[in-house]
Amino acid sequence: MTTNISPTSIVVEVLRDDNYDDWSACMKSYMLAHDLWDLIEPADHQEGDQEVDSQPIDHREVDSEPIDHREGDSKAWRKKNAAALHAIQVSCSPHILSTIRSIIPAKDAWDTLANSQQQHSPSHEVQSVESDLSESSQGSGAVSNEMNSTLQALYRYAHRGDWDATKDYLNQYPDAIKAKIEPYGETALHVAARAGNLKVVEELVNLMSKEDLEIKDDEGNTALSSAATVGITKMAECLVRKNQNLVTFVNELKRSPLDEACLSNNKDMARYLYNVTPVEFLRQDNGIHGSNFLQCAIGAQMLDIAYDFLHRYPNMTTTMDDADKWNALFALSKMPEIFPSGNRPGLWQQWIYSCIRLPPIDTPDQICCIYMPDQRLSGSENITLRVSSKLHGFAINLLTFLGIKKIYDLKKMHIYSNKIIRCMCEHISKLDYEKLLEANIHGAFQRAVKEGIVEFIIELIKVCPHLMTTGDDNIRNLFMSSIAYRHEKVFSLLYGLEASIATIVSLKDSSENTLLHLAAKLSPPSQLARISSAALQMQRERQWYKVSFLHLTFFFKKK
Structure with a gap:
């Protein structure tokens, strides 16, 4: 270094x-x-x-020294x-x-x-580019690929946010504003957006045409996709105001700027882009773009906009994406942390959780409305707005310090996850058996069983009761898998099936293991890793053995 x-x-x-x-x-x-x-x-x-220098040198005097x-x-x-x-x-x-x-x-x-x-100074870089650009302008007027080596100066100006140097450069060579610079084929606008330089982006947008804003880099991303990754909402607003079509561009991976914002976990950016993205774009091509977005939103735990979109278009529950051939239901089955069964809060956290009251979510159309302050407000109204904003920020910081805001957000997330799974199951209840097979409902169910998501399992069994007795790749049904993966909350569902217990407990998997065999085996490494020490792991195994083994023995005797 x-x-x-x-x-x-x-x-x-x-x-x-x-x-x-x-x-x-x-x-x-x-x-x-x-x-x-x-x-x-x-x-x-x-x-x-x-x-x-003009004085003659007397060599005789030198020699005489x-x-x-x-x-x-x-x-x-x-x-x-x-x-x-x-x-x-x-x-x-x-x-x-x-x-x-x-x-x-x-x-x-x-x-x-x-x-x-x-040779490394800005003036020299501009001078070195001058000859290349002037030679290029004498021809077609477009920036040639041979100039990429000299365009590195423009790359550096845009990357470090030096608008004065960028402006001087572009004043002399206007064609360079749309040049694709090596090594990633980005324009100066791409570079400034990815570096988060809002001032440079705003100034460049003013100089560029709508078509210039649509230039893609080597990965197929526009400047809006770069801004979505960074998460500066004002930057996206500036780009979209100039060219609304930017929100419908997709890269080679079939991802839109809205998807990029979700994948980068930029919630404010995602909410803004969700509001300005045309509905037709999310619904076209059999809903592939909508399915991609919904899966990205669920994966990033942006459940408010996911529920809003799903409430409008419930068919997106089972619409497959174009790459992995997954759907939103399968994406939800991999997210145990957003459900109550996937969280284990302490006693005092449970008490705070029970005391928090949240208003019901009945108006999905108003979920994602972004509040934009009106700059035309009077002076007194602006002062009131600033004071209330400061007080609100102080209250949020205090709640964050006390840990209450985290519990509040957790409960809010649980409410949304419950709304989402119910909305999905309502759509699934209207499908015939062939559609259920195409949507891979069985795969999503088995994944939820593996993750121990009780809420997901219960809601899906209500609309598809046959899933309770279907097996996975090892021919293990719901309760056999719950024992194998050590999910006691899922296993406890067995107690509500008095009429079917005798049949269930006698089933065997592909290795001829019954429920008793699976209960006697060691827990999966993923479950053991959640417990800190070997002594506590052994204690946990003994507790599981006592509960599951004794109850299963009771079921066999009852049989």
């Missing part, structure tokens, strides 16, 4: 590619103080180079040169030092550094 802070007292920071002006000023002051600067800029040249006097001057020069060269060398970063390591005269080393640093 390159050292930034100088290990000496000569300069504040060692020489890098971006601090030559400051470094050279410090070095000059140091050399002047130590009487070394005349090696870099001789005193006679400082006073008047032309007059000194005593030999010992010239040897003394040479030794003194070598000593001063070594001191100046050493000062320069120890004040350079390692990769820059390698360029002057073999240079002996201090002046030559100084000049080499000055020339190399000027």
